[in-house]
Amino acid sequence: MAREFKRLASRRIYLFMMVIAPAFCFFFFGDLLKEGLPMQLPIAVVDEDNSSLSWQLSRSLDAIAQTDVVLRTADFSEARRSLQMGGVYGIFHIPADFAVDVSTGKRPVLSYYTNETYLLPSSLAYKDMRLQAALANGAVQQTILKAKGVTGVELQARLMPVAVDTNPLNNPWISYAIYLASILMPSFVSMFAMFTASYSITDELKRGTSREWLAGANGSIRIALAGKLLPQLLVFMVTGLLCLGVLYGYMRFPLNSGFLPMFAAMLLLVLAAQGFAVFITGLVWRSRIVLSFCALWSVLSFSVSGFTFPVPNMPDLMRWASNLSPIRHYYLLYADQALNGVPVLYSWGAYVALLVFVLLPLLTLPRLKRFLEQGRYWA
Amino acid sequence: MRDMYYIFRREFYTVFRDHGVMVFFILLTLAYPVVYTYIYSNEVVRKVPVAVVDHAASPVSREFVRLWEASPNVEVVARCTDLEEARHLMHRKEIYGILELPEDFSKRINRGEQAHAGLYCDMAALLNYKALLQATSDVAVLTNAKIQVEGLPYASKIQQEITAAPVEIREVKMFNPQSGFTSFIIPAVLILVIQQSLLLGAGTITGTLRDKHRALVPRDSHYRHAWSIVAGRGCAYLPVYFVMAYWVLFVVPRLFGMTQIGVKADLLLFLFPFLLACIFLAIACSFLCREREYAFLIFVFTSVPLMFISGISWPREGIPEYWLTLAKIFPSTHGIDGFVKINNMGATLPEVLPEYASLWFLAAVYFGLACFLYRKEIVKRKYKTVML
Secondary structure, eight states: OHHHHHHHHHOHHHHIIIIIHHHHHHHHHHHHTTTSSOOOEEEEEEESSOSHHHHHHHHHHHHSTTEEEEEEESOHHHHHHHHHTTSOSEEEEEOTTHHHHHHTTOOOEEEEEEETTSHHHHHHHHHHHHHHHHHHHHHHHHHHHHHTTOOHHHHHHHHOSEEEEEEETTOTTOOHHHHHHHHHHHHHHHHHHHHHHHHHHHHHHHHTOHHHHHHHTTTOHHHHHHHHHHHHHHHHHHHHHHHHIIIIIISOOOOTTOHHHHHHHHHHHHHHHHHHHHHHHHHHOOHHHHHHHHHHHHHHHHHHTOSSSOGGGSOHHHHHHGGGOHHHHHHHHHIIIIITOOOGGGGHHHHHHHHHHHHGGGGTHHHHHHHHHHTOSOO | OHHHHHHHHHHHHHHHHOHHHHIIIIIIHHHHHHHHHHHTTTOSOOOEEEEEEESSOSHHHHHHHHHHHHSTTEEEEEEESSHHHHHHHHHTTSOSEEEEEOTTHHHHHHHTSOEEEEEEEOOSSHHHHHHHHHHHHHHHHHHHHHHHHHTOTTOOHHHHHHHHOSSEEEEEEESOTTOOSHHHHHHHHHHHHHHHHHHHHHHHHHHHHHHHHSOSSOSOTTOOOHHHHHHHHHHHHHHHHHHHHHIIIIIHHHHTTOOOOSOHHHHHHHHHHHHHHHHHHHHHHGGGOSSTTHHHHHHGGGHHHHHHHTTSSSOGGGSOHHHHHHHTTSHHHHHHHHHIIIIIHOOOGGGGHHHHHHHHHHHHHHHHHHHHHHHHHHHHHHHHHHHO
16 A cells, blocks of 8 residues: 555645646536526517517626616617627517507517527526517506506416426526536546546556556455555545535535445445546556546536436437436435535435446456566557 | 648548547537437427316316416316315426316306416426416416406407407517527537537547647658648648538528528638637647547536536626636637527628637647647747757
């Protein structure tokens, strides 16, 4: 073990992989997502009417915190050009003679356009413009009803007979940061744990020191691996605790399960990443193939884990493949424990799945030992 | 010029001889975009499993549930007698949302008071929440209009319409009419695949040279000038990547039926400086690779942050200024911007002039940087030779 600590300390690349790069990622995403939900998204209002009513509409659209009317024009193609250049995410169109048509009951058309290429901001802008259009409708109805002598509770019921109360459970702010950062940051921990484990083993092969390493462990591959991976595990647990600290301490994301279940999840995630790396190393041993496999799979894991696009809506093959990613199971644990705080018993499946990853190397240990004894690299 | 041709030939040969490099340049670029697009190929979230808790159990509430169930976003898998039972299902991940209609739901409507419907959503995946919210508010609007019209038994049809909605509302979704996930995230992924695979490939080549010969520049009279080495290497990658980029940016989107409304010639012209910038960036960055394996360890993780600061997956308005400035030094940022504008929003080349110019500028800068680094290497070699 002392030998392994020395090895880890002696090369800069280990420092980079185990501390600098993960810490950079935590800092980056912590800083990037600190607002939680993007505010002040630019939209354009095309006002061909220019009446007090249309001004009122665009003013109240501007007053919503999430949207910012940066362009007010009477020319639709000007707004369209701005939309195409990415200057605004949506266009709210008020047609000519809007106020007159409303008061004479001609049902004018309010339309709004969103640039769905930028799905996230445009769906936020869409929500606000839809609300604004509905409010415009309500305002007209209210005027008519008031003129007919309807007031108070009755007025409210006539305007909106059924109101929907939405309860976004455990994330009432609908913060995107919570659901993005909670998975992105641990994913980096797992990615680097995987890299470090597989690089440190294949490096022995490459430098021809693998026999010496085995001899140090009295020829036992289990002791040799434990000696190599334990120091890494310790370092990555510090990194993992930093990650949890940033998420639940500094950024104050909901942690409804208490600390222990998430700590266990993080520990298992690092172990599972190492297990996965050793398993692959035992399978193919060539450093570049091992590393490319780990790299490709951990980058894919960001998507396959299903925190951005739900797994049940993926094609069958991907749905199945998602189970092969440790991050997927960590995500399920996070959703159960940190976010929803359900009793731990409900999430035993994900814990067991991570454990399976930890035990995976047992399958390829004899093969790995053979490779190490031969100690060839440039075959 | 002759030196350049010589280096070009050798480098071209390396690309196709070294399996590690082949994996990045050819296999990765062939397969990755396909796998990625395949993950998102269903585009939208449909049939989110939910439970209904209908305390009212009246014709009005049943009608509300029926309409809700009819929405493509929702699939009612359970009807529960109380919230506790539904919560249990939610903990078991069998449902992601609950609709609760209170006991006085229809009573209040008939009395002419406002009724409430409660929607509870699991927030682990925001797309589920979005789908449920949209379905519910659509049903509410429909139900409301119906109730409002019922209150006017003697009105004409037109009068009814005006009462229910004095203003007609029309929504238009542009460039991605189904609000699909593929057309949103994949263009950025495609561009990033090109840049990152180049970084990995060039890094591996440099790392291998250092592993095998302990030096980057062979003792060879052809390797006299830095510029000819950089240009030679660049010329070797360029044709390979033109072919690969055609696959990534033209064939893959077509295979999956994504938005493609750009002019092909414009896109190809735009591609040229983008590839050059990426190639020289890759050559310059490959100096970081002291060993063959370093490329993975250093470059792979950058893909995700690069994706976020490009302004596609996270809106530019929400990104602090300094990160935006940092993003400008990477070709992918301008590449994604320009590609999305041309390919998805039908911009022409003059309309993406800022991005186009930035890419040429970056290509020049990285060419200079790569030359500078090679010069240092050549000087080091000369010094060594003299010492020997």
